[in-house]
Amino acid sequence: MGEDADARKINHGFLRDHGYVTEADVISTVEFNHTGELLATGDKGGRVVVFQREPESKNAPHSQGEYDVYSTFQSHEPEFDYLKSLEIEEKINKIKWLPQQNAAHSLLSTNDKTIKLWKITERDKRPEGYNLKDEEGKLKDLSTVTSLQVPVLKPMDLMVEVSPRRVFANGHTYHINSISVNSDCETYMSADDLRINLWHLAITDRSFNIVDIKPANMEDLTEVITASEFHPHHCNLFVYSSSKGSLRLCDMRAAALCDKHSKLFEEPEDPSNRSFFSEIISSVSDVKFSHSGRYMLTRDYLTVKVWDLNMEARPIETYQVHDYLRSKLCSLYENDCIFDKFECAWNGSDSVIMTGAYNNFFRMFDRNTKRDVTLEASRESSKPRAVLKPRRVCVGGKRRRDDISVDSLDFTRKILHTAWHPAENIIAIAATNNLYIFQDKVNSEMH
Amino acid sequence: MEFKLEAHRIVSISLGKIYNSRVQRGGIKLHKNLLVSLVLRSARQVYLSDPCPGLYLAGPSELAAGSPAGWGEPPAPAAAAGLETEPRPELSAAPDALRAGDAELATTVTCARDTLQGGEVAAGGAGDPAGGSDVFPEGPREARRYRGCPPGVEDQQGTPGASPPGDRSAEDGPPAPAPLCPRKRPAAGAGGWGRPAPGLTPVKKPRWDPEGPPSRAEEGEEEEMETGNVANLISIFGSSFSGLLRKSPRGGGEEAEGDERGPEAAEPGQIFCDKGVLRDMNPWSTAIEAF
Numbered sequence: 001m002g003e004d005a006d007a008r009k010i011n012h013g014f015l016r017d018h019g020y021v022t023e024a025d026v027i028s029t030v031e032f033n034h035t036g037e038l039l040a041t042g043d044k045g046g047r048v049v050v051f052q053r054e055p056e057s058k059n060a061p062h063s064q065g066e067y068d069v070y071s072t073f074q075s076h077e078p079e080f081d082y083l084k085s086l087e088i089e090e091k092i093n094k095i096k097w098l099p100q101q102n103a104a105h106s107l108l109s110t111n112d113k114t115i116k117l118w119k120i121t122e123r124d125k126r127p128e129g130y131n132l133k134d135e136e137g138k139l140k141d142l143s144t145v146t147s148l149q150v151p152v153l154k155p156m157d158l159m160v161e162v163s164p165r166r167v168f169a170n171g172h173t174y175h176i177n178s179i180s181v182n183s184d185c186e187t188y189m190s191a192d193d194l195r196i197n198l199w200h201l202a203i204t205d206r207s208f209n210i211v212d213i214k215p216a217n218m219e220d221l222t223e224v225i226t227a228s229e230f231h232p233h234h235c236n237l238f239v240y241s242s243s244k245g246s247l248r249l250c251d252m253r254a255a256a257l258c259d260k261h262s263k264l265f266e267e268p269e270d271p272s273n274r275s276f277f278s279e280i281i282s283s284v285s286d287v288k289f290s291h292s293g294r295y296m297l298t299r300d301y302l303t304v305k306v307w308d309l310n311m312e313a314r315p316i317e318t319y320q321v322h323d324y325l326r327s328k329l330c331s332l333y334e335n336d337c338i339f340d341k342f343e344c345a346w347n348g349s350d351s352v353i354m355t356g357a358y359n360n361f362f363r364m365f366d367r368n369t370k371r372d373v374t375l376e377a378s379r380e381s382s383k384p385r386a387v388l389k390p391r392r393v394c395v396g397g398k399r400r401r402d403d404i405s406v407d408s409l410d411f412t413r414k415i416l417h418t419a420w421h422p423a424e425n426i427i428a429i430a431a432t433n434n435l436y437i438f439q440d441k442v443n444s445e446m447h
Numbered sequence: 448m449e450f451k452l453e454a455h456r457i458v459s460i461s462l463g464k465i466y467n468s469r470v471q472r473g474g475i476k477l478h479k480n481l482l483v484s485l486v487l488r489s490a491r492q493v494y495l496s497d498p499c500p501g502l503y504l505a506g507p508s509e510l511a512a513g514s515p516a517g518w519g520e521p522p523a524p525a526a527a528a529g530l531e532t533e534p535r536p537e538l539s540a541a542p543d544a545l546r547a548g549d550a551e552l553a554t555t556v557t558c559a560r561d562t563l564q565g566g567e568v569a570a571g572g573a574g575d576p577a578g579g580s581d582v583f584p585e586g587p588r589e590a591r592r593y594r595g596c597p598p599g600v601e602d603q604q605g606t607p608g609a610s611p612p613g614d615r616s617a618e619d620g621p622p623a624p625a626p627l628c629p630r631k632r633p634a635a636g637a638g639g640w641g642r643p644a645p646g647l648t649p650v651k652k653p654r655w656d657p658e659g660p661p662s663r664a665e666e667g668e669e670e671e672m673e674t675g676n677v678a679n680l681i682s683i684f685g686s687s688f689s690g691l692l693r694k695s696p697r698g699g700g701e702e703a704e705g706d707e708r709g710p711e712a713a714e715p716g717q718i719f720c721d722k723g724v725l726r727d728m729n730p731w732s733t734a735i736e737a738f
Contacts, residue, residue, distance in 0.1 A: 086473075086474040088474075089472060091473075175473075175474075193477040223481075224478045226478065243478055243481060276454075276489045276493075277486060279482060280482045283478075330457070333460065334460055339482065
């Protein structure tokens with residue numbers, strides 16, 4: 001696919017780089033909250049780090065707010081299932097923010113088995129002037145109390161407190177791959193390989209099973225659920241994707257158990273592309289509704305596809321992410337890269353879609369102009385305030401100066417998790433241990 | 448011929464992945480293992496096919512699936528229906544030779560599936576997923592030996608032609624009187640016996656042109672080649688499957704019922720404890736049911 005990059009359009013500045021170094025620090029999920037003010041990351045060690053965007057400085061009106069660490073907490077610990085003699089990884093698979101309803105922020109974080117609701121609150125005042133207690137909290141000697149005073153709230157250094165408000169455990173036999181908060185702000189769903197459960201945010205001791213694709217005989221198993229999401233506006237609709245490359249839209253009004261889909265989105269396989277690995281590369285790794293709710297975005301190993309909810313027969317748009325890997329599927333199977341699950345994202349206006357690739361490359365596709373670009377998230381090429389240079393992968397033939405050849409791609413550096421600010425052109429890219437946040441420059445007339 | 452070599456290589460790689468998945472942290476990943484088993488099945492079908500991959504429309508599994516009612520299997524999926532008409536005349540001809548010849552790779556695929564299902568419990572049940580050798584009794588039919596064998600995988604992969612220590616079991620394999628593709632347990636459906644191995648049940652089938660199945664003679668030759676090449680695979684996974692094959696249909700029927708109850712009762716994480724069934728089933732199958 002042609003990669004004519006308009007340099008003016010790509011005025012992204014590199015802003016933040018977190019240098020973690022251990023396996024436990026590999027970022028496993030990235031998510032903006034609904035306003036974009038907060039950005040949460042989860043890692044393999046079970047930790048959640050929340051970043052907050054600083055308000056724009058009056059002194060430098062052209063520099064937009066940067067993201068700084070707001071809170072860090074240990075969400076999940078490794079567990080051991082004694083009955084099955086299995087270790088349960090503490091890796092955070094997904095984080096989803098709840099819509100903000102008061103001064104506190106809440107998010108759901110999940111590992112393979114347990115979902116937790118965390119409440120993040122700020123404390124910037126504390127009461128002073130107690131009658132019976134002194135500053136350290138020790139009881140005063142009553143004989144020294146000669147007058148009464150009313151305790152007053154005095155400002156203090158901002159303290160961010162995080163507390164687990166709910167723990168939704170024991171709902172899943174298989175590994176949870178996704179969670180999604182409903183637009184009704186009361187319920188959410190969690191999906192594992194074979195089942196999807198509906199929870200109420202306030203009730204932890206039970207959930208409703210709404211999808212169950214486990215066959216009566218496990219040896220008949222042919223497909224698993226790979227991702228699921230609620231519709232952004234219709235609280236009765238949700239979609240789930242399968243390892244066979246199909247999407248099923250389900251309506252909870254139709255039946256209590258939504259095994260029967262309302263719509264099935266499936267593209268017939270191209271017989272000329274058939275190989276040993278056709279099934280693997282057609283497995284959908286991520287599905288995202290557009291902000292409008294009209295479209296869905298799916299990612300499989302080599303492509304991203306845009307589907308119109310009104311058309312089930314095939315996607316309306318297909319973009320090749322790294323088609324040059326098609327001839328290398330056997331090697332990628334050997335080194336397990338073919339099982340990598342890339343995520344995808346919409347921008348706020350649903351006009352641009354983004355997904356990650358190898359060599360710390362990530363790709364953006366403009367749906368209107370049909371132009372696309374490949375960018376790299378790396379320390380070497382991204383100094384603060386630098387403009388990202390478009391990259392190109394050459395597949396033989398003419399090679400330009402800065403091209404990378406397919407054979408020199410680094411498959412250990414992959415961008416699986418990306419997120420786009422809900423309204424602005426700010427993107428968060430997780431490259432193994434590092435988090436990159438790119439922002440568009442203020443000169444918006446350049447788009 | 449290159450297809451065969453590549454297919455064989457992919458089979459080896461896939462088996463290695465399935466083995467490794469049993470010892471990895473966090474338990475067996477169902478999705479990945481399913482995908483690996485699909486690749487394994489595709490590679491196996493190419494492996495068993497003619498040098499011209501397009502000619503051999505369907506592996507023996509499809510033939511078996513189309514076989515007469517003695518198998519008692521629910522009708523093969525619609526995709527197979529078109530293929531069934533062709534293979535059927537061949538069926539009476541050489542079902543046994545086919546099935547025996549296919550037995551080895553079927554074993555492999557079956558156990559791949561089994562690992563898929565039961566690995567979680569199995570890995571735990573042995574207490575030591577990587578080398579459960581301390582647990583296993585010597586009984587040759589004990590399915591639990593299956594757990595002990597995978598450590599051999601890593602040795603075997605590098606020496607596909609070598610004569611592995613488990614050669615004895617490899618020799619046991621082909622002559623085993625098992626008329627069916629080996630299965631861990633008989634079918635849940637009516638008739639007990641009659642299910643082809645899961646890896647062979649085609650639900651999503653490769654798209655081979657139906658140009659007609661090869662002749663019996665070719666199949667006979669195929670069978671001999673296959674035996675030699677996959678002997679090491681059999682030794683890896685042991686001959687324990689024949690023990691499972693010998694389960695009575697009645698036991699299978701009970702098991703089927705247990706199957707219905709078991710997995711439901713088994714969530715989240717309990718093991719069903721119908722004592723009568725437990726007595727009849729070997730512990731390995733119990734573990735599978737619980738998962």
